[in-house]
Amino acid sequence: MTRPNILFIMCDDHAAAAISAYGSGLNSTPQIDRIAQNGMRMDRCYVTNSICTPSRASILTGTYNHVNLVTTLDTHLDNRLPNVAKHLRSTGYQTAMFGKWHLGEGPAHQPSGFDQWSVVPGQGEYFDPVMIGPEGETVEKGYATDIITDKSVDFITNRDKDRPFFLMCHHKAPHRPFVPHPRHNDLYTDDLPVPETFDDTYENRAVAAGAAKMRVRRDMSYTDLGLVQPEGGSEVGEMVMPGADLRTVPDDHEGLRLIDRATGETYTFETKRELDLFKYQRYIKRYLRTVAAIDESVGRLLDTLDAEGLTDDTIVIYTSDQGFFLGEHGWFDKRFMYEESLQMPFLVQYPRAIAPGSVSKDIAMNVDFAPTFLDYAGQTSPTYMQGNSLRPVFESTAGDDWQEVAYHRYWMHKDDIHNAFAHYGIRSARYKLIYWYNEPLDQIGANAGDEPPEWELFDCEADPHELNNLAHDPAHAEVFATMLHKLDAKMAEIGEEPRHDTAAILRQAVAA
Numbered sequence: 001m002t003r004p005n006i007l008f009i010m011c012d013d014h015a016a017a018a019i020s021a022y023g024s025g026l027n028s029t030p031q032i033d034r035i036a037q038n039g040m041r042m043d044r045c046y047v048t049n050s051i052c053t054p055s056r057a058s059i060l061t062g063t064y065n066h067v068n069l070v071t072t073l074d075t076h077l078d079n080r081l082p083n084v085a086k087h088l089r090s091t092g093y094q095t096a097m098f099g100k101w102h103l104g105e106g107p108a109h110q111p112s113g114f115d116q117w118s119v120v121p122g123q124g125e126y127f128d129p130v131m132i133g134p135e136g137e138t139v140e141k142g143y144a145t146d147i148i149t150d151k152s153v154d155f156i157t158n159r160d161k162d163r164p165f166f167l168m169c170h171h172k173a174p175h176r177p178f179v180p181h182p183r184h185n186d187l188y189t190d191d192l193p194v195p196e197t198f199d200d201t202y203e204n205r206a207v208a209a210g211a212a213k214m215r216v217r218r219d220m221s222y223t224d225l226g227l228v229q230p231e232g233g234s235e236v237g238e239m240v241m242p243g244a245d246l247r248t249v250p251d252d253h254e255g256l257r258l259i260d261r262a263t264g265e266t267y268t269f270e271t272k273r274e275l276d277l278f279k280y281q282r283y284i285k286r287y288l289r290t291v292a293a294i295d296e297s298v299g300r301l302l303d304t305l306d307a308e309g310l311t312d313d314t315i316v317i318y319t320s321d322q323g324f325f326l327g328e329h330g331w332f333d334k335r336f337m338y339e340e341s342l343q344m345p346f347l348v349q350y351p352r353a354i355a356p357g358s359v360s361k362d363i364a365m366n367v368d369f370a371p372t373f374l375d376y377a378g379q380t381s382p383t384y385m386q387g388n389s390l391r392p393v394f395e396s397t398a399g400d401d402w403q404e405v406a407y408h409r410y411w412m413h414k415d416d417i418h419n420a421f422a423h424y425g426i427r428s429a430r431y432k433l434i435y436w437y438n439e440p441l442d443q444i445g446a447n448a449g450d451e452p453p454e455w456e457l458f459d460c461e462a463d464p465h466e467l468n469n470l471a472h473d474p475a476h477a478e479v480f481a482t483m484l485h486k487l488d489a490k491m492a493e494i495g496e497e498p499r500h501d502t503a504a505i506l507r508q509a510v511a512a
């Protein structure tokens, strides 16, 4: 059988709830949905560390972050390590990477394993982005989503027709600060629905939930919301982080006057509630408008495959480096193991092997992507890779012995901007166990955390919004112990060092 082309389209911070194929009703993404109609929608695909850089390292190398050492946003990938592009290229694939790399710049960290590459430095800019390639830096005129699409389409149309290709098209959007193209400014004139959990009070949850500085009503900046940041000090808003000239929009409505940066329109507020909802609507509309350009991009890429006669021979994947909170629990951002952030949207089509319109609830992870690509390319997965090929899932042949849990670990602790706490845990089909070990990255093992460790257990079927922590519920003691053993087994399997003491926990449970 001919080796398939692989077109891997990944966005940055695109929540499943902002894709209509996932049935959210929030927006319409007809082009992205084409992949779900032509192939499979996966409902339980999870990220192993819900932030950009570590997720990308896991995707490329097929390893967890304690193995590839990309645990945080500041620990960049050593490009001497093997990765899936290098393996594919060594067996004749032509390889390319366009868009957001976010694994570091310079000779030690820039893309490696790609015949062609052109990437934005760091987060990149929405308009007129700097792009770095083998020949150095250039400023490219236009909107980042369109530029990255142009490069990907050019690569496909100008490919070497005698060899298969592996193309990573990595959009920068819809990452903060959510800057849409003006052609989408008229979308979403009507207000959008407010999530059920927008007013979450974080009761009966770990301290971490209430401590996070990720609240739409309190922690979004003027820039995030497309508003003019007035001159002045703390009276115009708290600093988002020390040393950056980014301030949050105040959460007191009295005397507040906000100005739209593009139109000059001004806004004042009668009540605090009015201000809260104004922020949510500004946020969600700007976010979804950036998604509209991505949807167009996916349409152009699929049309290019059709026009080139490549559709039957190409695996097309649409995903995001992690999920994102779209006002659920009152939050924006990600980082947490809660579902909106943990879930990666994942749509895949490959007409030669995947049934159209199929839906999978099998557990999948980003570390599984690289082994999957190699499997379809007819290569054995190298032993250093820790993920499992998703081929049995795609082809609906996964049996009862398919992987039972996904593992997540967020290593940073109380970063300056988000104040998110360090944690790890597992997600099974039904339950989620989280251990907030709360130790700073540079002091793990020194018990230097200010907050005592905490456990959370959620029944994701009975409590899909994860509002009710069952870790201390006597009726769930058995479930807790079972999940704890599964966590231990998973950590042992992947060579991860636990921060908890299972024997002590179980002794305590018996004594109680």
Ligand code: CA
Pocket: 012, 013, 051, 052, 321, 322
């Ligand atoms: Ca991201």
